Amino acid sequence: MLLLLSACANVLPQHLKNAPYSQPHQTSLPKFSDAPLVQLFEQKQQAHNRISLNQPIQSANLPMDTAMPKKLPNLRGLINERMAERTGEAADSAVYPLSNGVEAFAARSALIKHAKYSLDLQYYTLQKGLSSRLLLREVVIAADRGVRVRILLDDREQLGRDKEMLVLNAHPNIEVRLFNPIKRYRSNIVSRWMVFLSNLSSLRRRMHIKMWLADGVLGITGGRNLGDRYFNAGDADNFSDMDVLLGGTVVDKMQAGFDDYWNSEQVMSVDAFDSQHIDMRREQISQMIFSTSKLTQLERVSRHPYLQALKDTEQEMLPIVLSKVTWGQVEFLIDPPSKINHYPDPAHISLSEDGEIRMDTPVFDNLIRAMSQAKKEVLIVSPYFLPGDELTQFLINLHNAGVRITILSNSLQSNDVPVVNGHYDYYRDRLLQAGIAMYELRGYPDVPAQPQWRHPIFSIKGSRTALHSKVVVIDGQTSFVGSMNLDPCSVTGNTEVGVLIQQPAFAEQMRQLFLTQLDPKYSFEMRQNQGKTVWYLGAESNLDETQTMRHISGTTLKNEPGSLWRKLQKYIGTWLPEHYM
Missing domain, CATH: 3.30.870.10 (Endonuclease Chain A)
Known part of the structure; x- marks a missing residue:
């Protein structure tokens, strides 16, 4: 299956995609009580009203720079009310540790699959590899069904990959932005590193943040970037790492933190570095690293134990996790x-x-x-x-x-x-x-x-x-x-x-x-x-x-x-x- 795009090119008006990168996106995300993630989260807070994870997800077009209707119910009020009934404290947040790499991957995959309105990804690095292909495939599928996707990456770790980022960015429901980018001479590795070394004092300062948000309801933050070594999928080496899955009032602050970065002066749209025509890029979609259909047979065989472990872990991921969360006061720092x-x-x-x-x-x-x-x-x-x-x-x-x-x-x-x-x-x-x-x-x-x-x-x-x-x-x-x-x-x-x-x-x-x-x-x-x-x-x-x-x-x-x-x-x-x- 091709990861990138096509038929949904008319989901947004073309002028919205062609807007200058300096135009801010909406800076607040209202909470939708009909979103599957909202329902899953409230399922933990209430002993009744269970929902099926297999229910069809309705398409919901969410233009990137259009304000949300204020009449929609406020999720924070709903969560605070349920939590007040449960613990007597209205400010609690839910937290679940993700110490295992397979589970950490499965949590992200589950959030993509059940997101209905928005996915916001903010990472220091998005590395090439099997895990990134799998996640980005699901991200594009989510965008195809109308989910707004915003991806904010630090530029240094993505140098030399403008073409790949532009392919993603060509999707009408996906926008990719870069933090503290090298603005000139990006065309080859020699010129890029010459610019970097000549501006070492400023360009060495990076966005080291790792944050994943779905529908403004659940979020993940911690030490993991996106890449095989962070999810126990590496061949030669892997990281012992830690993330936390979060829900409740802390996610509102995480969402606000993402929006502050998304609209900051340190950020530019990858479109600013577009030196090719979109139509030419689309002809090469199947060759992009994002396509899982091009995995070689050798790669499939060597990865099989991981893929099987992932499949086992993803089964009923969110209901199981939400039954195990602990509740406490969580202070978000950024x-x-x-x-x-x-x-x-x-x-x-x-x-x-x-x-x-x-x-x-x-x-x-x-x-x-x-x-x-x-x-x-x-x-x-x-x-x-x-x-x-x-x-x-x-x-x-x-x-x-x-x-x-x-x-x-x-x-x-x-x-x-x-x-x-x-x-x-x-x-x-x-x-x-x-x-x-x-x-x-x-x-x-x-x-x-x-x-x-x-x-x-x-x-x-x-x-x-x-x-x-x-x-x-x-x-x-x-x-x-x-x-x-x-x-x-x-x-x-x-x-x-x-x-x-x-x-x-x-x-x-x-x-x-x-x-x-x-x-x-x-x-x-x-x-x-x-x-x-x-x-x-x-x-x-x-x-x-x-x-x-x-x-x-x-x-x-x-x-x-x-x-x-x-x-x-x-x-x-x-x-x-x-x-x-």
């Missing part, structure tokens, strides 16, 4: 698009005399505020961990105040960006010397030879696993899940997104997953031995008297695990400016 214009190179984090640390950016400052209120425990997962002197001292101060801190990051063996480890060692060793517990993910977890699709940390024997989730758990009460690494690029350069979740049951889920990741099958425990850092690999693990996970009965590795090539990249990293990491 950096403004103007963040990329505000800070010089390098930007500095301020640490006051009383230990307060701030950056004047919503995601970082609110996370630090929550961490500073910790009384007992802070668990941190950060794949690229370059905290800088100020944040390092902040963590040491917390530790000295009696807060138990445990940090999990990538080892040189697992890191997909080994140059980061060039500066990482300095901060790791300082924290270890202060008594803070630190672990590094093994590149090749000791798991069975067969794919374990639902295992907490995915791997196929012989394939590499890299940490990519960004999670903080505070006192077993508060959880942060988002896109922000604790490194200079995320904190001072890129725009980020995240949620602070006040829900003990959800925090316990995150805590147990964290402790699982510390198991010797998955991680090295970092220790100091006569002033030197060593990698300790236990035969088993348990909680010590301070409730810190420790490896026992194991082996001490004095030489850092990792290939010679990785060690060379790490050495190169020591010569690169830290604030570019």
Whole structure:
């Protein structure tokens, strides 16, 4: 089946598609009580009024720049009313963790299939591969039935793919926009990189956000971009990552955050870079990476276990998930698009005399505020961990105040960006010397030879696993899940997104997953031995008297695990400016 277009070219008037990119789209999305996603979400809030997922979906034309009728019912009022009956609190939101890559993919696919009015996708990168083909096929099918689709991508990761983006954009119900794009000399890789390097200070600042919204009712955010490695579909390596599926009042704020970016001055329509005729592009649709009909037989065979696992997971995905959500106070955090214009190179984090640390950016400052209120425990997962002197001292101060801190990051063996480890060692060793517990993910977890699709940390024997989730758990009460690494690029350069979740049951889920990741099958425990850092690999693990996970009965590795090539990249990293990491 061809992914891209055709017969529905008349769904919107042609002049709407030809409008200049500077014209804003509607900045608010009303909630439709007849949308399948609304009904599914309300099904969880009410014990009755079940609906069938197989009911036909009516076409609903939603022009991209036309305001919604105000007479339609307001979903927030409906949700608040149901939740007040359920919990006595009208501001709660629903949250469900997506730690497994197959389930994370299936959740996105389910949201596409049941969307009736709108799909909004905002991502740092949309990579080529099977998972992207499958998702985009469903996106185009949704657009064919009248769903308005807005796709906002960071430009750097899409360089060289204007033609593909323009093919998508040619659909009358789909528009693709790019954040902080290179505006000239995009035609070949040499000119693109020359422009990028000559404007490194501004063009290195990226939109690192990952957000998926359907009908303004349900949303997904967290660490995953769109690509095979994020959904456990990679051949050579995969990411251990974390997303959350959200519903309720928090989704209104997510929708507003998307609209702010969509209409910001940092964003341009991909149409601005159109140097070909649409008709010429349509003749080549079947050759686009978006077409699943062109998968080779070899690819079909090699992917079969994943496709079968996906098929099994997608069955009744939303009803099952909505029966398992937890309810709590969820604070949505998003950096403004103007963040990329505000800070010089390098930007500095301020640490006051009383230990307060701030950056004047919503995601970082609110996370630090929550961490500073910790009384007992802070668990941190950060794949690229370059905290800088100020944040390092902040963590040491917390530790000295009696807060138990445990940090999990990538080892040189697992890191997909080994140059980061060039500066990482300095901060790791300082924290270890202060008594803070630190672990590094093994590149090749000791798991069975067969794919374990639902295992907490995915791997196929012989394939590499890299940490990519960004999670903080505070006192077993508060959880942060988002896109922000604790490194200079995320904190001072890129725009980020995240949620602070006040829900003990959800925090316990995150805590147990964290402790699982510390198991010797998955991680090295970092220790100091006569002033030197060593990698300790236990035969088993348990909680010590301070409730810190420790490896026992194991082996001490004095030489850092990792290939010679990785060690060379790490050495190169020591010569690169830290604030570019």
